Amino acid sequence: MIVVIGGGPAGFFAAITARENDPGRPVVLIEKSGRCLRKVAISGGGRCNVTHACFDPRELAGHYPRGRRELIGPFTRWSAGDTVAWFTERGVRLKTEPDGRMFPVTDRSETIVECLLKAARDSGVQIMTRREVTLVAPAAAGGFTVDLRDGDRLTCRQVVLAAGGRTSDPQGTGGYRIAQSLGHDIAPPVPSLFTFKISDPLLDGMAGVSMPDARIRLLTDDDRDPALEQEGPVLITHWGLSGPAVLKLSAWGARALAETRYRCEISVCWLKDATCATLNDHLRQWGDTHGKQQIAVSCPVDLPRRLWTALVRKAGVDEPARWAECGRDLRAALVSTLLDTRLQVRGQTAFKEEFVTCGGVALSQVDMRTMQSKVQPGFFLAGEILDIDGVTGGFNFQSCWTTGRLAGLGTTGAEQ
Secondary structure: OEEEEOOOHHHHHHHHHHHHHOOOOOEEEEEOOOOOOHHHHHHHHHOOOOEEOOOOHHHHHOOOOEOOOOOHHHHHHOOHHHHHHHHHHOOOOEEEOOOOEEEEOOOOHHHHHHHHHHHHHHHOOEEEEOOOEEEEEEOOOOOEEEEEOOOOEEEEOEEEEOOOOOOOOOOOOOHHHHHHHOOOOEEEEEEEOEEEEEOOHHHOOOOOOEEEEEEEEEEOOOOOOHHHEEEEEEEEOOOEEEOHHHHHHHHHOHHHHHHOOOEEEEEEEOOOOOOHHHHHHHHHHHHHHOOOOEOOOOOOOOOOHHHHHHHHHHOOOOOOOEHHHOOHHHHHHHHHHHHOEEEEEEEEEEOOOOOEEEEEEOHHHEEOOOOEEOOOOOEEEOHHHEOOEOOOOOHHHHHHHHHHHHHHHHHOOOOO
C-alpha cells in the first residue's frame, strides 16, 4: 500500500499517478480537513490558474526563486505542456491569457477540482478526509507505520508527503514535523507572494491607480543582488502597493524582507525606461512650450493625472507654480521623485489566495528524478512541503503537478 499525506494538487497528482501506473497496489490519500483541493478551488479568483504557457524547461525553471536550478530536470520530465495534455485528455480544455496564465475555458476552478476527483475515483484511490497524520515511522519489517490522531494505524510500503507549506499548516506542526522526524532539514518557512503595507501621504486617495510598467527595488546593504529589483505593473491600494512587480519582488526578496521584519525602504521608478538625462531634457522642453500652465496640472509624462499631481507635491513643488518657473533645481527634484520615489514598507499582506511559502524540505535531500528522499528510502515528497516556490502566474501549481507526478511514478519504481 502507498499512503499519500495531503489532499492538495501535488497529493492528488501523486496518488492518481501511482494508482494508474500500478493498479494492483492500493493507494490511500489522507486529508486532515473536510475538503480536498481547497486551494485549487479558490485559486485565480475562483478560475484556477492551472499553469503558465512556458514550455521550455530551463525558461520555466527561471520563474522559481527557490528551486530554479533543481527544477530543470523535473521540468524536462513533466512540464507545462504535459500538464495541458493531461487535462485535455480528461476533457478539460485550457486557454492562454495575454500574460501567459492558463485557465480552464470554463473559467471555473470547480472544473479542475472535479477532474482531479474523478481521476482519483476512476483509478481507485481511497480518499480519507478529516483524518490527521500524527506520526510516520519506519517499520521493523520494512516500509512505514502511519499513525492517525483518532488512534488508527496504517502500514504501508511507501509514503508520499504532500502536506503543503506554512499556509496549509500555520503552526508548522504537521508536514514539517513529520519530515524532520525522519531526518530532513527544513529551510525556515517565511511568506512569499505578498503585498506591501505602506503609509505615505503620496498614496492617500490613490487607491486603484496603477502604472503598467514600473520598476521597484528593495533597498538593502547589498544593492548588487539583481533579484531585489523587479519590473512590471504596480497597483496602489488602500493599504499600500500591490501588482505583479510587487509580488515578484516579495518572492525573490522573501528572505531579505523577512530579515527586516517587513520594515524596510523601497524605491519606485514610475517611468521604467526613462533616464535622468532624457527626463530632464524632456521636462525642460515641456517647460519651454507650456510655460503658462501649472506644473501640478500640466502632466508631461505618461502617468495618471492624480499620481502626477501627488508626485509633484512630494517633490516639494508649490501647486500654483507654473512651468515657466521650473528651473534646474525644480526639474532635478521632479526627476528624482519620478525615478526614485522612496517609500517605507511597514508590513505585508497576503495577496488573495496566491500567498505561498518560501522554505521547506531541503532539495539537497531529495532525488529530483523520483522525488524520493535521500535520507529515508521509500519516503517521497511533493509540492509546497519542499523548498520550492514560484512567482505568481500558475508556476506554483505547475511545480505541484510536476513533483506530484514524479513522486507517484517513483513509488511504483518507474520514471517519467
